[in-house]
Structures are given as structure tokens and as C-alpha cells.
Amino acid sequence: MKKRLSFLLFVCAMFILASCSDTEYQYFSIATASTGGTYYPIGVGMGNLWTEQLIDQGIRATGQSSAGSVENIDLLLKGEAQLAILQGLIGDQAFNGTGIYEGRSYEGLRSITFLWPNVEHFVLQNNQIETGTIADIEGKSFSVGPQASGTEQSTLAIMRGMGLTTADISPEYLGYDDTISAMRDGRLNGGSLPAGVPVTAITDMYASGVRADVLDVTDEQLESINELSNVFFRYEIPAGTYPRKEEDIYTIAQSNFLATDKGLDEDIIYLLTKTLYENLEFMYEVHSSAREMSLETALDGVSVPLHPGAYRYYEEQGVDIPDELLPPELQE
Structure with missing residues (x-):
């Protein structure tokens, strides 16, 4: 009887441990650039921040090196990255279908925040x-x-x-x-x-x-x-x-800015934006360029419309949002 009870307790313990390890995480890849610049450490820093603060909510994020803004647009389009750091020039061209994106605009591109001057x-x-x-x-x-x-x-x-x-x-x-x-x-x-x-x-x-x-x-x-x-x-x-x-x-x-696709969940982007701005001191320690970030500069130099999740956060914080940055989804 004791052996059977011990076996049952062992099975229950294994079941509980298995249940704990089966937590379903949402993984967010942040496309950056080559490791010698600023995109990479700031992208890695954001990933570390979000993972540290939001892992209990099932969120893990990590920065990935890339060839930079142009490749980052492709990674967003293919769903191989959920977030990306972009140059203002490249983001503007991609959204409007100008320059190297002539005739193939990325209408689903959305902005989250200004990061720092490039x-x-x-x-x-x-x-x-x-x-x-x-x-x-x-x-x-x-x-x-x-x-x-x-x-x-x-x-x-x-x-x-x-x-x-x-x-x-x-x-x-x-x-x-x-x-x-x-x-x-x-x-x-x-x-x-x-x-x-x-x-x-x-x-x-x-x-x-x-x-x-x-x-x-x-x-x-x-x-x-x-x-x-x-x-x-x-x-x-x-x-x-x-x-x-x-x-x-x-x-x-x-300007450099953080971008995503309009298809990402509004509540998730709201949470990421909120967590980022409530932990700016963490980011300031990652790289001195991050010290350019504040609610006062959140939209500086940004020309791509905001994601609804980011828009909601800024609206709650009383940030003055230009009409051209209003999410198209909220205007339909």
C-alpha cells in the first residue's frame, strides 16, 4: 500500500512539474543591425527588459542581428521578426512606396516609438x-x-x-x-x-x-x-x-524608431510600450543613446502611423499625437 501511495505521489509530482514546464510563451524577435552599431545593443536591451518584466505573462523577447533597416522591413513582412528598429528614411519610404520601395508600399507598417537620432x-x-x-x-x-x-x-x-x-x-x-x-x-x-x-x-x-x-x-x-x-x-x-x-x-x-506590423495584437503592443516607458532607467544603462527617449520625444521624427496599442498608451499619458500618426484602423 505504501509503495502504491509513494508511486501515486511520484506520478502527481511529475504531472505538476510537467504542467509548470508547459507554459506557453509568446516569442518576439526584434530585428536590429550589425553588432558594431547601436541598433543591436538597444534591441538586445529591449528584449532583455521585456523578458525580465513580462515573462510571468508569457512573453519572451530577444534582439537579433541583421543587415539593417532594409532587411528588417523584409523580416517584418515575412513574419520572421515581430518588431524592428528602422531608420526614419527607410520607414518613410516603405510605408509611402517611394525611393527603393517605389510601387510596393508596406501599408501595414506601424510605428511604436522614436528611439534615438541616427x-x-x-x-x-x-x-x-x-x-x-x-x-x-x-x-x-x-x-x-x-x-x-x-x-x-x-x-x-x-x-x-x-x-x-x-x-x-x-x-x-x-x-x-x-x-x-x-x-x-x-x-x-x-x-x-x-x-x-x-x-x-x-x-x-x-x-x-x-x-x-x-x-x-x-x-x-x-x-x-x-x-x-x-x-x-x-x-x-x-x-x-x-x-x-x-x-x-x-x-x-x-530619427530611428521602433516598428511593427498592424497585425500584432493591440493589447500586446500596449503592454510592450507601457513596460518600455515605465523602465527607461533600465534602457539608459544599456546605451547612452537611449537617454534620448522620453514621453516628450516619443514621436520626434516619426512619420509612419502608430500601432493602435502604442496609440492607446500615448493617449492615456496625454501625449500630443499629430493627425498623420493616427492609426488608419481607428479611422475606418
């Missing part, structure tokens, strides 16, 4: 610098970013505004770390590394003694660039941001 860093070896501005990349071997990345598209947009194409440079298609490594080895003159300040790969460039510098963008160049792609604004990187860089850098930036 600051342009055009770097060039010192012995190749003439004017000290981005015009100096002409005739040089220059990485425009990985193929199908937001870096590539924003770099090409800036070049077009300067009257340049890839025919005017010797183009390479490298990630951030590989760009700096190739410059260190003397195999590459320079490259484009847009990201939040400070960019890890550029900190490494200065700290490790690579003889190179970040190029300035003049007001005239900014005006010319915005004649074709009106999403850029002036941005100054203070002296001392990077090792051994004792002068301000006068460059330009665009």
Missing part, C-alpha cells in the same frame, strides 16, 4: 582628407554599409544629394567592425557608420590609433541632401565624445 559618421583616413567634409569621399575606397541595409540606403541618399554615385567611389559593403578593421589594415580608405552616439566601432577607431577622422557636413551640403531626402537635420557631436577627439563634429542625423 547620427551620420562618414570616416576617412587622415591622409585622404582634403576639405574635412563628406565631399572628400569622392575617388576613395569607401564602405557604404552591408548590402540591403539601412546604412547603404542612407549613405546612397546622402551621396545623391552631393551629386555622387557609387561610380564616383570604389564601393565596399562592410559592417561597422569590418569597416574599421579594413581601415586599420590599410585595405580601405573610409566608410559610413550611422548610429547613435557614441558608436562602438568609432570609439575603437580613435582608441586603437587608426589614423582617421569623422568628416563634417556643411550647411550647404545638408540643404543639398534634403532637396532629395528631406529627413535629415543638423547634429553636433561634442568634443570629447570619442577618445582623442578634441573638436566638435558637425554632422547630420535622422
